[in-house]
Amino acid sequence: MRVAVLGATGTVGRTFVRLLSGHPWFELSKVVASEKSAGKAYGEVVEDSPEEFEELEIVSLSDFIKDPDVDLVFNALPASLSLEIEERLAEKIPVFTNARVHRYDDDVPILVPEVNGEHLELIEVQRARRNWEGFIVTTPNCSTAILTVSLAPLREFGIKRINVATMQAISGAGFSGLSALAIQDNVIPLIDGEEWKIENESRKILGKLRGERIEPAxxxxxxxxxxxxxxxxxxxxxxxxLERGDVDDIKEAFDSFDPLRKLDLPSYEKPLVYTDVPQPRLHRNRGKGLTVTVGRVEKGENGFKYVVTGHNLVRGAAGGSILNAELAYRLGYLK
Known part of the structure; x- marks a missing residue:
């Protein structure tokens, strides 16, 4: 399948391009960026481009919209540009997006393949309601993606209440999101809109599909x-x-959680690995960035606690979106 990456020169876009290098199912045929970059070779703008894409000419967003000529789109554009573009493309082409603008639509799944693959059934609801040939599938906020992978195995114990404090990497803010002076020797205890996303997206992802809508957890x-x-x-x-369970039960649930293992997806990696003390510098690249590392499981006075870490640009963004597309392909939603 011929695919395009929108926003291909940004932080997430570059990760998409890197992960698509040598992909057996998806052939990257168009890299799309701003008018400023249009007409240049991708390797001229992105110095660490994979060799196979160095000479690929960057297409402007306006020109791409006029004539997409691809089978599938990965969107790494900012939310401010994504709403109308995604809907226009989805009339004919499947769109797998990292933008937040359609995450909260009733007929659009926020997909984490190991957690809620059945939510892909909403694709047919979308097509019927909106008279589209394509569709939109979103990835969650990066912190939500990492969190929900760790929560999914615990559903069997009856999750009642969750409190979470995130410690998020600076690459999550993009190239120009933070100044060096702001983050150096500092912790910034506010990321605008992030907490609302974590709280609401987690409940949708871990919710149940009831007919044509998702009932939040x-x-x-x-x-x-x-x-x-x-x-x-x-x-x-x-x-x-939790309603039930103990520390050993939780560790066993983490260890055995592997729902995609038999599907033979090109990007498949074991989604969860237990390590006593998870740390981003040591564990973010585990499973090529798709594996989430969990540890420090302990029982406290009012429940349980643990620490989880994952690669925000891979599991939390581009890699998760590619895995979404692979699952959709395997299940017959992509032709």
Whole structure:
């Protein structure tokens, strides 16, 4: 399948391009960026481009919209540019997007393949309601993606309440998101809109598909999001109350969680690995960045606690979106 990456020169866009190098199913045929970059070779703008894409000519967004000529789109554009573009493209072409603008639509899944692959059934609801040949599938906020991978195995114990504090890498803010002076020797205990996303997206992802809509999970969740001076890898301290289970049960659930293992997806990696002390510098690239590392599972006075870390640009963004497309392809939603 011929694919395009929108926003291909940005932080997430570059990650998409890198991960698509040598992909057996998806052939990257168009890299799309601003008018400023249009007409230049991708390797001229992105110095660490994979060799196979160095000579690929960058297409402007306006020209691409006129004539997409691809089978599939990965969107790494900012939310401010994405709403109308995604809907226009989805009339004919499947769109897998990292933008937030359609995450909260009733007929659009926020997909984490190991957690809620059944939500892909909403694709047919979209097509029927909107008279589209294509569709839109979104990835969650990067912290939500990492958190929900760790929560999914615990559903069997009855999740009642979650409190989470995130320690998020600076690459999550993009190239120009933070000045060096702001983050150096500092922790910034506010990321605008992030806590609302974590709380609401987690409940949708872990909710159940009922007919043509998702019924959000019933647990309560409260988040505090902070930015820390780490380049890549979000770390989260999770405190939760369960209806049943003990520490050994939780560790066993983490260890055995592997729902995609038999699907033979090109990007497949084991989604969860237990390590006593998870750390972004040591563990963010585990499983080529798709594996989430969890540890420090302990029982406290009011429930359980653990620490989880994962690569925000891979599991939390581009890699998760590619895995979404692979699952959709395997299940027959892509032709």
């Amino acid at each position: 019933s647990f309560s969740i409260s988040a505090i999001a902070t930015r820390v001076p780490v380049l890549h890898g979000h770390t989260e301290a999770v405190f939760l109350e």
